[in-house]
Amino acid sequence: MLSNEDLIEMYEKMVLLRQAEEKLVEQSSKGKVWTLLAGVGQEAIPVGTVKALGPEDYWEISHRGTSDAAARDGVDLKRLFAEVHGRATGYSKGKGGNMHVEAFEAKVLPMLSIVGESIPVSAGVALAQKMKNTGGATICFFGDGASNQGVFHEGLNLATIWRLPVVYLVQNNQYAVSTPASYAVSVKNISERAKGYGIPGVTIDGNDVLAVYEAVSEALKRAKEGEGPTLIEAITYRWYGHHAGAGADEQMGWIYRPEEEVEEWKKKDPVANFEKKLMAQGILTEEKKTQIWDKVNKQVEEAVEFAESSPFPDPSEAFTDVYTDLVLP
Amino acid sequence: MSQKMFVQAINEALREELRRDPNVFMMGENLELGMFGAEAGLYEEFGFERIRYTPISEAGFTGLATGASLLGMRPVVEYGAASFMYVAADQMISVAGRLRYATGGDVCVPVTYLAMSMGGGGAGPQHSDNICSLFVHYPGFKVVYPSTPYDAKGLLKSAIRDDNPVVFAYDIRSAMVKGEVPDEEYLVPIGKGDIKREGKDVTVVAAGSTNTMALEAADELAKEGISVEVVDPRTIKPLDKELILSSLEKTGRLVVCLDDYRDSSFASDVAAIAADEGFKFLKAPVKRVARAQVPPPYTTVLEREVMPDKDKIARAIREVLQ
Numbered sequence: 010m011l012s013n014e015d016l017i018e019m020y021e022k023m024v025l026l027r028q029a030e031e032k033l034v035e036q037s038s039k040g041k042v043w044t045l046l047a048g049v050g051q052e053a054i055p056v057g058t059v060k061a062l063g064p065e066d067y068w069e070i071s072h073r074g075t076s077d078a079a080a081r082d083g084v085d086l087k088r089l090f091a092e093v094h095g096r097a098t099g100y101s102k103g104k105g106g107n108m109h110v111e112a113f114e115a116k117v118l119p120m121l122s123i124v125g126e127s128i129p130v131s132a133g134v135a136l137a138q139k140m141k142n143t144g145g146a147t148i149c150f151f152g153d154g155a156s157n158q159g160v161f162h163e164g165l166n167l168a169t170i171w172r173l174p175v176v177y178l179v180q181n182n183q184y185a186v187s188t189p190a191s192y193a194v195s196v197k198n199i200s201e202r203a204k205g206y207g208i209p210g211v212t213i214d215g216n217d218v219l220a221v222y223e224a225v226s227e228a229l230k231r232a233k234e235g236e237g238p239t240l241i242e243a244i245t246y247r248w249y250g251h252h253a254g255a256g257a258d259e260q261m262g263w264i265y266r267p268e269e270e271v272e273e274w275k276k277k278d279p280v281a282n283f284e285k286k287l288m289a290q291g292i293l294t295e296e297k298k299t300q301i302w303d304k305v306n307k308q309v310e311e312a313v314e315f316a317e318s319s320p321f322p323d324p325s326e327a328f329t330d331v332y333t334d335l336v337l338p
Numbered sequence: 339m340s341q342k343m344f345v346q347a348i349n350e351a352l353r354e355e356l357r358r359d360p361n362v363f364m365m366g367e368n369l370e371l372g373m374f375g376a377e378a379g380l381y382e383e384f385g386f387e388r389i390r391y392t393p394i395s396e397a398g399f400t401g402l403a404t405g406a407s408l409l410g411m412r413p414v415v416e417y418g419a420a421s422f423m424y425v426a427a428d429q430m431i432s433v434a435g436r437l438r439y440a441t442g443g444d445v446c447v448p449v450t451y452l453a454m455s456m457g458g459g460g461a462g463p464q465h466s467d468n469i470c471s472l473f474v475h476y477p478g479f480k481v482v483y484p485s486t487p488y489d490a491k492g493l494l495k496s497a498i499r500d501d502n503p504v505v506f507a508y509d510i511r512s513a514m515v516k517g518e519v520p521d522e523e524y525l526v527p528i529g530k531g532d533i534k535r536e537g538k539d540v541t542v543v544a545a546g547s548t549n550t551m552a553l554e555a556a557d558e559l560a561k562e563g564i565s566v567e568v569v570d571p572r573t574i575k576p577l578d579k580e581l582i583l584s585s586l587e588k589t590g591r592l593v594v595c596l597d598d599y600r601d602s603s604f605a606s607d608v609a610a611i612a613a614d615e616g617f618k619f620l621k622a623p624v625k626r627v628a629r630a631q632v633p634p635p636y637t638t639v640l641e642r643e644v645m646p647d648k649d650k651i652a653r654a655i656r657e658v659l660q
Contacts, residue, residue, distance in 0.1 A: 101442035109440040118408070119441050126433050129398045133405020140363070140387065140411065147405075160429070163398025170393070330443035331477055333501040335529075335576055 011060070011222070013292045017301075019056050019218055020287055022080045023280045024305045026052040029076035029086060032309050033093060033107075034253045041317070042093045045107055045253035048074025050216075051245045053279035054180055055080045057221025058148060061229055065145030067138070069118040069131040071152055071180055073247065075107045083115035090312040096319035103322050104330065118147075124185075125158030127151060128177065132168040135175035135232075146174035146232040148225065154185025156199045165238065169206045174232040176225065178241045180215060186251045187258075187265035200242040208238050215243030216279035246274035342519040344512050345375040347487035348452075351494035352377065352414065354523070356384050359412060362498055363388040365399045366416030366452075374513065376452070377416065400426035403449045404434045412448050412498055420453035420507070421467040434503045435478025446501045450494070457597050457634055458511045458547070458645050466634035468598040470507040470545075474575045474607065480528055481575040483507040485549035487517040489572050492526025500528060507574075509547035509597055531578035533585070537567035540591040540655050543582055543608050545571050548595035548627070548646050555652040566655060574604050582608065583616050590621035591658045597646055600628035625654040 011019075030049045037045040048055075055070070055077040062068060062081070070077045075093055079086045092099025093107045100112055101119075108122035118134065121127045131149035138145045155161060156179055168175050179199050183190050196202060203210025209231070213220045221243060228239035248271065250258025258264075287293035328336050342350070355362050364380070369391040372378035381389040392399045396417065403413035417423050423430065434447050455468035473479040480502055484490040490508065497504035534549060535556055544552040549570045556566035569585050571578055586592055592612050596605035609624045630644040 099442070101440060101444065104442045105440040111441050111444065113441060113444040119437055119445065121433060123428065123432055126401065126428065129401025129429065130405040130433060133402035134408060135405070136402055137406040137409035137411045140406070141409065160397050160401060163395035164401065166393060167395060167398050167402060330439050332480070333438070333446050337576060
């Protein structure tokens with residue numbers, strides 16, 4: 010049962026992800042960070058998930074939602090921003106960037122940016138957890154597009170026959186770049202594909218942070234009890250196009266979703282709706298809200314400042330970290 | 339010392355490393371059968387936990403190996419035939435080979451890939467490939483490619499203990515090769531080549547089964563008074579360039595042999611290194627003896643046209659001596 014403090018903390022994290030991601034979009038439009046795949050509008054999924062994770066659990070984030078990692082305790086927003094700005098102080102010294110966000114020390118696995126790749130990799134992390142008897146589980150995020158990759162099948166099948174402690178969460182934001190899931194996915198709900206593996210599949214409102222928390226908690230419990238994977242489909246929407254920034258896709262002539270659809274989904278804003286709910290229940294006050302937004306905005310500004318004032322890596326760094334023990338020209 | 343076959347040496351290396359380190363485990367299809375001898379008896383000794391036979395899902399279990407390795411496991415992945423690794427190519431090239439770099443050194447991927455080339459065995463167009471040059475080309479891998487049972491055992495043990503992704507390439511034509519293998523524990527270091535036969539007239543750099551062919555060619559040519567030095571790189575990435583260049587300095591002539599397609603291959607790389615760094619030593623053009631650029635045919639009379647063999651190596655040696 011979540012306490013009021015838990016709910017406030019979840020709200021704050023959603024505000025943090027919203028503001029951090031919007032800031033990165035802004036930085037991207039200024040040319041200060043490279044092409045960004047923004048997750049604005051999808052904040053409820055990482056936040057609900059993180060609340061359900063135990064300290065022993067690993068989390069594989071998807072390639073959309075650069076700031077998602079910041080929802081997890083122990084992840085430093087400054088280093089995350091520095092990475093996206095290509096700086097030496099970033100988590101990966103600027104070598105991975107916004108499509109390989111990671112905070113391995115905080116059990117946030119490296120994002121893989123060719124969709125679907127992470128599905129078997131996260132099953133492998135779960136296999137190691139099982140073989141080492143850590144008691145932990147792994148949750149893997151991916152998009153609707155990834156559910157059409159071949160490794161989706163191989164990963165889910167292997168994870169199921171070996172009863173691995175892994176949870177698969179598809180962030181169905183309804184578009185794979187321009188291709189609608191309604192066209193590209195053979196079933197109405199991606200969760201129906203779970204039947205093919207004999208595992209539970211559930212479709213939830215991905216903009217409802219509490220629904221995410223409940224579904225992920227249950228799936229993690231099942232995974233840790235040796236029952237194997239669950240497929241959770243969280244329906245959501247990305248406010249921006251494939252590329253970050255208002256109109257970024259449209260400027261390239263990529264027009265594939267009706268404006269009314271975007272506006273309709275903005276009304277289902279996961280942050281604003283959770284805020285309304287907490288206000289109505291008297292859990293959140295105007296005063297507390299202002300406090301949170303001020304705190305978050307300061308945190309985001311500090312992260313930008315840290316990133317922009319950090320040095321770029323020394324050019325010699327281009328050759329290191331390929332191997333553990335070799336530097337080849 | 340006792341005489342062992344190449345596959346027995348692989349089997350011993352696997353068994354010893356599985357016994358030594360509980361983090362070592364294997365994944366691959368039909369592993370419980372020990373199909374070609376390399377895994378014989380391992381399932382009986384270590385059971386399913388450590389010898390995980392898999393569905394036909396090369397990309398899937400290759401990805402699982404990467405994931406497990408992030409948490410300190412040391413998977414050894416068996417593909418049966420190296421040709422099947424194409425199915426896993428994305429998981430190897432785009433994930434395993436660059437995850438360490440993409441994380442700025444935060445993770446390492448200690449996975450060993452067993453890649454047996456079935457070339458020369460009548461396996462036909464789809465089953466005969468040798469993938470070794472691919473993993474020289476793409477960043478992030480070490481590639482060992484032994485020719486003798488001694489090197490196979492010592493290099494496989496080193497590969498399993500290495501903290502990086504290592505492709506253990508070998509040829510089916512080497513599988514039955516016999517040689518001395520010490521009874522006591524030893525390792526062969528990754529990155530160190532070996533002179534398999536000393537000579538003064540020409541340097542032959544040959545990996546895997548072509549090294550055995552080169553030694554046979556050298557025996558034959560010795561009767562004509564031609565002295566061939568046979569260099570076995572043993573590891574083709576990272577390459578022991580110093581050994582190759584110092585041999586070239588001595589002989590001034592170079593033939594490079596490889597049982598993989600010639601174009602954009604490891605053999606072409608060695609020729610390029612000779613042109614680039616050994617130009618002053620060269621007294622004749624460099625020759626490559628490798629597979630022709632055609633899919634390997636099934637029937638023997640055609641297959642032997644396109645594959646390297648002892649006679650083609652001997653011919654190339656004669657050519658560079660003219």
